Amino acid sequence: MKINLKYFSWIRVKLKRGQDTIDVVEKITFKKLKPYLIEKDVIFEEIFEDNSTKFFLNLIEINDENIPLNEGDEIAFLPPVTGG
Amino acid sequence: MKINLKYFSWIRVKLKRGQDTIDVVEKITFKKLKPYLIEKDVIFEEIFEDNSTKFFLNLIEINDENIPLNEGDEIAFLPPVTGG
Amino acid sequence: MIKIISESFNIESEFEKIANSTSGAYSFFLGTVRSDIIADQRRINGVFLECYEDLAYQQLSQIRLKAIERWKLNGCVIIHRVGNLAVGEKIVLVLTSSSHRDDAIKSCEFIIDNLKIDAAFWKFNIIGSEQIPIQAKEKDRKKFLTWKDVVN
């Protein structure tokens, strides 16, 4: 199934792109998605190590990493905001 | 000598005028001016009885009523302000 | 800049006059004539603003300088209108600018709070052709006292 990843701020700059659409196994959890992404690109290791980053699934903050993902889901990688 | 009186808010409304120029004896004090004004117009009795009113002599608040007045002085009668 | 005027003003234009690229924060307070004021059981037609101009300029200058010093403002505008004002019209504008948000916001609030109790303006409700003096509010005096530890 396909899910969409959106990157913001330094994560976007570091990855040199604002989004990815990736193909993953059905019902993969966010927890299991992490090593999958690190394996594809080691930059994700640094991203997941920064504990100021928040992750949103379809506009709702992920609090439980065991949440299973579904086709078409959007996961956003959000460093601390700096607008205003 | 001549001094100028300026009236504001309800005092102006009550007196039906915004100012007076009056002729008084040299070096009269503000304290002595009061009975002089009351004698001329009894409305001043009510005005001087309201202790929320402030009196300014040449833009400076009168704290000591024994201050002597001089030719051309301007005394303003100021009820509590309500601008803004 | 302090202005006591009878004509209206444009908020954007007042901003442009003090806009400066060392200021990142601008705070504005605008007071207007409300329609829902009842006096003598009747809706007002508008308000009349009376002013002792010589004194008001002096008082507003002092308030403005106090705010500029206390909060390191880059710009500070106070505009107060006088005369007859219809319902909905602008009465007063306070505009402050600073490098930092908190300085702009706090100084703007201080200035309008101080103006309310210390500047020689008097407001009257207009009912028919009559001017009815508005009573000073104890609330405004109490609010201003909360600044005594912040500004001296």
Next chain:
Amino acid sequence: MIKIISESFNIESEFEKIANSTSGAYSFFLGTVRSDIIADQRRINGVFLECYEDLAYQQLSQIRLKAIERWKLNGCVIIHRVGNLAVGEKIVLVLTSSSHRDDAIKSCEFIIDNLKIDAAFWKFNIIGSEQIPIQAKEKDRKKFLTWKDVVN
């Protein structure tokens, strides 16, 4: 009303849109791009504003509704710009209106404080053609905590 836009806006026009004669008090906060920001020992050419729009609209709507309820506002506008902004340009406008001065002023301050830490915008200093992410400020987070007894 919430707007996330790349073009600029006019403060007077935004006021006119919510001007209503039951409101006597309007408070505005405007944030602009400062020129005196130094990044990598060089003056910035401007800033770039990035936004996760779907989320930002949702967050700003929540902040706005919270303020409207808490302070009984008649009107509330939040405008945030996105994209490349030159030095001096407007970034953000918060405008609140109420019957009473304190409600307009406090709600406006609350909204900008909340927006600073809870809305999906990211600012970058532009040096040459490079975007350098600005660090979130601990000061903003601390300031927002002061609202916890006022708004829940």
